[in-house]
Amino acid sequence: MKFGQQENIRVKQQIVNGFFEQLKEQPFSEIRVAQLIKSAGVARVSYYRNFDSIEDILTFYLTCLVTRHHEQDEAKKIPRDHRRSTVKTRFLNAFLAFQEEEDRFKLLFDRGLSSQIYEFFTEFGTFLRSKRPDKANSLSYKHVFLFGGSFHVMMAWLQNGAKESPEEMAEFIVNSMPDSFFEKEQPVGK
Secondary structure, rough: OOOOHHHHHHHHHHHHHHHHHHHHHOHHHHHOOOHHHHHHHHOOOHHHHOOOHHHHHHHHHHHHHHHHHHHHHHHOOOOOOOHHHHHHHHHHHHHHHHHHHHHHHHHHHOOOOOOOOHHHHHHHHHHHHHOOOOOOOOOOHHHHHHHHHHHHHHHHHHHHHOOOOOHHHHHHHHHHHOOHHEOOOOOOOO
C-alpha cells in the first residue's frame, strides 16, 4: 500500500473516531461537520475529500468491519461450504468481530441507528449474493430467514451486554437452524 493510501485510511479512521465521539455527546441528526472535524482533528477539506455526508461515515465504518471480518475468514482458509461445522465457525467469527465493537454498536443502537445498520447488512448480503453467479438471480428464503434471524439475535446479544460467549451464541444459532440448511458432513479422509 502506498503512503498516500495509508494516509487516506488513517484520516478516514480519525473521522470515524470523531464521529463516535460526537455520537456520545448528541443525537446523530445533530452532528455537524464543524464539530466532527474538530473531534477528529482533521481539516474540513479532508472530510469532504472522503465523505459526502455524515451517513457515509457509518457506511464506511460498517464496510471496514465486514471487510476485516471476511479477510480474517479468508486468512483462516474457512471453506465456503454449508456444513454445520463450517457455518458454526463462520458464526463464531462473526460474533467475535461484533464483540470487539460492542461499545460502538451499543452507542449506535442507543442513538436509534439500528435500522440503518440492518439496511447496510441487507444490502451487503445482496451484494455478496450478486458476486456468486449460481445465486445472483435467485431469492433464497433460507438466506433471508437465516440472515434476518441471525442479525437480530446478534444485535440483541450486543444490546444485552454480550453476556453469553461468542461460542455459546454460534452454537445457539446453528442449533436453531433446521438440518435442511446444511450440507451433509463428509467423513474424514473422503
